[in-house]
Amino acid sequence: MAQPIVVTSVSPTVIPRDTNGLVSGGIRLATFEVPTATNDGVNGSTGFCNLYGSHTPFPDSKVQQLYPNHQRYVKAVSEVTQKNFRDRFIVSEDAAEIIDAAEDSTIGTNVPRPVP
Numbered sequence: 099m100a101q102p103i104v105v106t107s108v109s110p111t112v113i114p115r116d117t118n119g120l121v122s123g124g125i126r127l128a129t130f131e132v133p134t135a136t137n138d139g140v141n142g143s144t145g146f147c148n149l150y151g152s153h154t155p156f157p158d159s160k161v162q163q164l165y166p167n168h169q170r171y172v173k174a175v176s177e178v179t180q181k182n183f184r185d186r187f188i189v190s191e192d193a194a195e196i197i198d199a200a201e202d203s204t205i206g207t208n209v210p211r212p213v214p
Contacts, residue, residue: 100123100124101122101123101124102123103121104121118136120137121138127196128178132165134156134161135155136152137153137154166206175197179193180193
């Protein structure tokens with residue numbers, strides 16, 4: 099069972115974030131535990147778009163600081179993903195795909211990431 103997301107105030111709702119802009123608690127998939135971006139529930143849009151939140155990639159310099167080499171990044175993703183599989187938050191096919199994507203990425207290789 100995952101830990102609940104930490105909430106410090108209910109009205110208005112306040113969810114504290116770490117230095118990477120991520121919340122504590124919840125199911126910690128590799129994209130959150132081994133971050134390369136901030137994903138949050140905040141979106142300045144109105145209407146339907148407001149439901150989706152936002153995704154803000156870290157600058158390449160921060161990614162390089164967090165993951166100075168590719169092996170460190172892949173190892174971190176693999177460890178988190180294997181834990182999530184053991185905890186039954188993901189299935190084996192998804193675990194393999196997540197690890198394969200980390201291995202195929204350029205994170206930690208000093209190659210700039212493509213701009214989305």
